[in-house]
Amino acid sequence: MLMEELIKVAMVDDDPMIRTLYKTLINDTEGMICVAEFEGSKETVDELANSSVDVILMDVDMPKMNGIDCVRNIREKNKEIPIVMLTVNEDSELIFNSLCNGANGYLVKGLRPEKLTNGIIEVYKGGAPMSASIARKVVDSFKITKSAVLTGREQEVLQLLCDGDNYKQAAAKLFISAHTVKRHIRNIYEKLQVNSRAELVQKAYRENLVR
Template identity: 40%
Template sequence: MSRDIRVSIIEDDETIRQGYAFLIGEADGYEVVSHYSTYDDAARKITGDKPDVILLDIEMPGTNGIEAIPKLKKLLPQCFILILTVYESEKQIFNALENGASGYLTKNTPPSRIIESIKEVKEGGGPMSINIAKLVIKSFQKNQESPLSKRETQILELIRDGKNRSQIARELFIDLETVRSHVKNIYLKLDVNSRADAIKTAKENKLI
């Protein structure tokens, strides 16, 4: 007989954390070995818990989930990390996957699917919520011959999301003049003179 899948939960909302712990603990073949409110709490003890799978939230006090992924992978190289969050932005998804997450679910995922996903990720799969999978596929369908650099594409996506230049500068940790320079280059490359035209042209050509 195979042993139960050992699960640790890192989630700052106590009600949600206890709910997951109960849900998973009641399922045959699963054992919740620990749960923590933050990565910083977990870091001190989680190696001793020996989890097979970690359910990880993104937005937490202290070290956030995206930053925690490589730290957890270093502490527990054989462990699989399954993101369970409310966040659905393309940036968050790819940051999580690039950092080593094996799956990405949103918190409106049905309980039965969460349990299935823990087993799936343990067996080497990459479970994703349907809406997350659609975002990933859409991203890969972008025009690979784009005239825009990766940074210019990133800035244009933030413009599309309604961010102004100051907000973009803060989010990307660059100065305002650098943002202005990138926006100028975007306009030149797309042969447009306004934000609206830049977004329209980029969408038509699958650049964003």
């Protein structure tokens, strides 16, 4: 098979054993070839963004530049190359940060060899490969996000809490009872999936929910 007919894959992982393992798997699979491998760095971003590879397999946890930053920086220069995250980490926040920053798929290391190669083919054809456990987390997180939309009053209460007001102060400013404020706060805690005021304030600022 001619080089032009093969799916050209680039591996980005700081573990040389992992790179060797998947490079061998890819090269032993008909229709694809591993043409480059990187540890993950600013140089990696520049080279990949300007390369002619067809698919990038990207680790998340790397010491020089993590995979999410790599994806974001590659996307600033090249929006076309399909990127699949390949990692042991199934943290929901990392999954969404990866996808929101431009990753096209998210696969868990240790999956069966054919799952990986099928994922490469899928993303090459325009799909979005995901391990079953990751897909479930994505669906669950979308459910949480949908239910997490705050009402106008809840948004006002949240802003006052982040400004440092207590229940009574917030109630006075909004011309409602302290009991009503507490009810709004219970709803906010449930919608944003937090358990303390400190956690609430941190999440509100991190996700730009307040000014």
